[in-house]
Amino acid sequence: MIRTSVALGAILALCAPLSVSAQEVTLRLSHWVPPSIAPASKGIEPWAQSVQEASDGRIAIQIFPAQQLGKAPDHYDMAAQGIVDLAWVNPGYTAGRFPIYGLTQVPFLVDDSIQGAKAIHAWYMENGAAQEMGDVKVCFFHPHAPGAFHSKVDVTHPDDVRGMNVRPAHQGISRFVSLLGGGAVQVPAPEAREALSKGTAEAVTFPWGAMYDFNLSEEVPVHLDMPFYMSAQVMIMNQRSYDGLSDENKAVIDDHCSPDWSGRVAAGWHEDDMAAKDRLMADEAQSFNEPTEDEIAAWISAAAPLTEEWKAEVAAKGHDAEAILQAYKAALEEYDAAY
Incomplete structure (x- = not known):
């Protein structure tokens, strides 16, 4: 019986599809x-x-x-x-x-x-x-393509975030929200809609496609039309x-x-x-706010402390933060991706 089983196994192996072998x-x-x-x-x-x-x-x-x-x-x-x-x-x-x-x-x-x-x-x-x-x-x-700030009400200036609960994309945006006087609601992307529908969060930072991927367009129909984060x-x-x-x-x-x-x-x-953004812009239920040059400058200025905080954190780990920062900026310039 053992010899028969071995022989049968050999035959089956020879007959197996080539893709499997x-x-x-x-x-x-x-x-x-x-x-x-x-x-x-x-x-x-x-x-x-x-x-x-x-x-x-x-x-x-x-x-x-x-x-x-x-x-x-x-x-x-x-x-x-x-x-x-x-x-x-x-x-x-x-x-x-x-x-x-x-x-x-x-x-x-x-x-x-x-x-x-x-x-x-x-x-x-x-x-x-x-x-x-x-x-x-x-x-x-x-x-993803540079994401945006999506909310239930108009947000055009950093001061508008004060007192607002925001589901941030990651720790960097979480820190930014806190810096602006808002509250960060930490939930994974698939759970963001529930947080918005229950009123736990009033805004999110997400890529444009996420508005449809996670069925958020009705929850946060107001969009700040500027590259906000990545x-x-x-x-x-x-x-x-x-x-x-x-x-x-x-x-x-x-x-x-x-x-x-x-x-x-x-x-x-x-x-x-980009296709999702075009679709949102064609939807009359959605509202887009394009910031002025002064408002853009205010956002960039408000975010400046984040770079200094990053440098301090990296330096505390024993790394040359300034050299790493300059290498990042150089890479962005080399690949034509700098803000």
């Missing part, structure tokens, strides 16, 4: 947004598909969306600890953990998400990744998962962890955001 590894990728929206459908999924195609099917990527495997703030640790092989992370969800990367959260520094993604990639891999994310492999940076998610890979790949498969992953790919995944999200 050619597949060497399946990587589990987790993210926390619905699979139908732009970050996934126009960024994460095309990237995963390209990895599979470039490897001639040797690498399969199994995607788990919408917090199926863990809450959004847990995704860095999920990848670092090997719970998943790949994770899409918002560093801003874990306050103080990645102080160098926190510079990307300071508003009014970046005005182009596609070129900005490339600039952030080039800058951070040289100035922070080894220090802050050295226990994982950093693959790409994935910002949130750049990061795709990371468990280091052991990467180290266990063949050299040939490592080369495929390396090719997909580059400034070029950061720009490519950002492009799909940018396109979706």
